[in-house]
Amino acid sequence: MDAAAVAAWLREFARLIAENKELLTELDSAIGDADHGTNMDRGMTAVLTALDGAAGTPGALLKRTGMTLVSTVGGASGPLYGTAFLRMATAAGDADSLDAEGFAKVLRAGLDGVVARGKAEIGDKTMIDALTPAVDALDAALADGQPLGEALRAAVRGAEQGREATIPLVARKGRASYLGERSAGHQDPGATSVTMLVAAAAKALGA
Ligand code: ADP
Numbered sequence: 318m319d320a321a322a323v324a325a326w327l328r329e330f331a332r333l334i335a336e337n338k339e340l341l342t343e344l345d346s347a348i349g350d351a352d353h354g355t356n357m358d359r360g361m362t363a364v365l366t367a368l369d370g371a372a373g374t375p376g377a378l379l380k381r382t383g384m385t386l387v388s389t390v391g392g393a394s395g396p397l398y399g400t401a402f403l404r405m406a407t408a409a410g411d412a413d414s415l416d417a418e419g420f421a422k423v424l425r426a427g428l429d430g431v432v433a434r435g436k437a438e439i440g441d442k443t444m445i446d447a448l449t450p451a452v453d454a455l456d457a458a459l460a461d462g463q464p465l466g467e468a469l470r471a472a473v474r475g476a477e478q479g480r481e482a483t484i485p486l487v488a489r490k491g492r493a494s495y496l497g498e499r500s501a502g503h504q505d506p507g508a509t510s511v512t513m514l515v516a517a518a519a520k521a522l523g524a
């Protein structure tokens with residue numbers, strides 16, 4: 318997986334965010350302030366511009382993505398996604414390409430970054446409720462000897478299950494936590510967008 322493959326992943330993520338912008342904002346209107354779709358779309362549109370003509374290593378592209386998200390996306394999700402990509406960049410180092418295990422390490426570093434920054438635990442109704450099972454499923458499938466494409470599809474199933482599991486939860490982090498019990502019964506917007514990040518990886522890298 319070289320820089321072109323990583324760029325294809327980021328472009329596919331941007332496409333999914335743009336396509337689902339209204340859905341994400343609608344989810345955020347139920348338990349937040351109705352801006353998650355516009356926040357993420359603004360950020361990923363800026364990332365597309367930043368990636369245009371950008372050359373370099375996977376790590377360099379991931380770093381550029383993180384810095385762009387930190388500077389263009391406000392709210393909770395900007396620093397969280399920004400930190401995720403900056404940690405991914407550090408994990409990717411200056412290698413010209415990543416193998417399947419290397420990519421799994423990069424994704425886990427992103428998850429660890431979100432946890433370090435946001436201090437959320439599983440079950441708090443946040444993006445980590447979807448990203449954690451995705452990264453765990455990816456690691457398990459690779460350890461089981463499955464090819465990257467199969468492993469990424471397992472990761473998508475993990476993310477989707479985690480995303481669905483946020484519906485009954487009471488939020489304990491972020492803006493949705495202000496609603497207390499009234500946050501239950503709604504799917505978390507960040508868990509929904511991060512599932513798109515994993516789905517984009519399966520689509521772009523999982524052939
Ligand atoms: P804001 O809440 O500032 O309006 P967004 O609407 O863009 O920001 O993002 C909301 C999403 O951010 C939530 O759905 C949740 O998944 C995620 N989130 C909020 N706080 C945290 C946290 N501490 N850790 C992980 N994710 C969080």
Ligand code: MG
Binds near residue numbers: 350351392
């Ligand atoms: Mg919001």
